[in-house]
Amino acid sequence: MLLLDGISAGYGGVTVLRGVTLAVPPSSVVALLGPNGAGKTTLLRVASGLLRPTGGRMLLNGEDVTRRPPQDLVARGVCHVPEGRGVFPTMTVRDNVLLQARPGQEADALERAVAAFPRLGQRMNQVAGTMSGGEQQMLALARAYVQSPSVVLLDEVSMGLAPKIVDEIFEFLRMLAGQGASLLLVEQYVTRALEAADYVYLLDRGAVSFAGEPGELDSAAIFASYLGAQ
Numbered sequence: 001m002l003l004l005d006g007i008s009a010g011y012g013g014v015t016v017l018r019g020v021t022l023a024v025p026p027s028s029v030v031a032l033l034g035p036n037g038a039g040k041t042t043l044l045r046v047a048s049g050l051l052r053p054t055g056g057r058m059l060l061n062g063e064d065v066t067r068r069p070p071q072d073l074v075a076r077g078v079c080h081v082p083e084g085r086g087v088f089p090t091m092t093v094r095d096n097v098l099l100q101a102r103p104g105q106e107a108d109a110l111e112r113a114v115a116a117f118p119r120l121g122q123r124m125n126q127v128a129g130t131m132s133g134g135e136q137q138m139l140a141l142a143r144a145y146v147q148s149p150s151v152v153l154l155d156e157v158s159m160g161l162a163p164k165i166v167d168e169i170f171e172f173l174r175m176l177a178g179q180g181a182s183l184l185l186v187e188q189y190v191t192r193a194l195e196a197a198d199y200v201y202l203l204d205r206g207a208v209s210f211a212g213e214p215g216e217l218d219s220a221a222i223f224a225s226y227l228g229a230q
């Protein structure tokens with residue numbers, strides 16, 4: 001369980017997040033929606049330890065991890081899949097996966113990656129940067145998966161991908177949540193995010209304007225938020 005409690009954060013004196021409280025329970029997908037510039041990516045950066053909050057607390061399974069460096073959070077099972085695909089483009093698919101493997105568990109890691117996305121199995125020797133955008137995103141997710149993460153932070157994983165590939169990716173994300181992981185998903189495709197999510201938060205100019213189940217969110221609220229209306 002990841003809990004952000006009254007988090008404030010920003011860049012060089014400019015406040016972006018204003019007292020955001022958000023919970024990501026185990027075995028669930030939480031969608032974080034909101035217009036451009038609302039602070040979604042900033043929130044993921046705080047959650048992964050890349051950006052230190054100026055106020056509030058962050059708890060991971062009840063332990064206070066506020067202002068811990070990213071490597072401490074990684075060691076506790078927090079995995080960040082940033083926008084723009086976290087793969088090493090000049091390395092092969094196999095080496096990209098192996099970089100995430102624990103010593104002695106290389107074969108397991110490769111097996112797990114292929115179980116997540118079978119098509120990666122046929123591309124193990126391909127240089128990652130020469131694969132399609134969808135395949136690279138699958139590799140980025142498979143790299144996260146081999147670490148058996150407990151919290152996964154996902155920034156616009158469906159960006160620019162064909163609908164069929166997006167289906168496959170969302171199916172994988174549901175499977176990951178089904179195995180017990182806590183997923184926090186920043187997503188530009190509102191409809192898809194609402195379909196996949198157990199809970200949804202709407203962020204508006206750095207503050208939470210809605211928190212609840214997708215069914216409780218009426219389209220007027222989303223529309224108003226995305227247009228920046230009050």
Ligand SMILES: Nc1ncnc2c1ncn2[C@@H]1O[C@H](COP(=O)(O)OP(=O)(O)OP(=O)(O)O)[C@@H](O)[C@H]1O
Pocket residue numbers: 011016034035036037038039040041042043
């Ligand atoms: N490194 C940075 N330095 C200064 N300001 C930044 C930095 N990164 C983001 N910002 C500002 O913080 C605000 C929130 O940005 P953020 O990327 O978190 O929004 P977002 O909701 O993810 O938007 P989008 O949907 O467009 O990706 C924006 O006004 C942005 O200009």
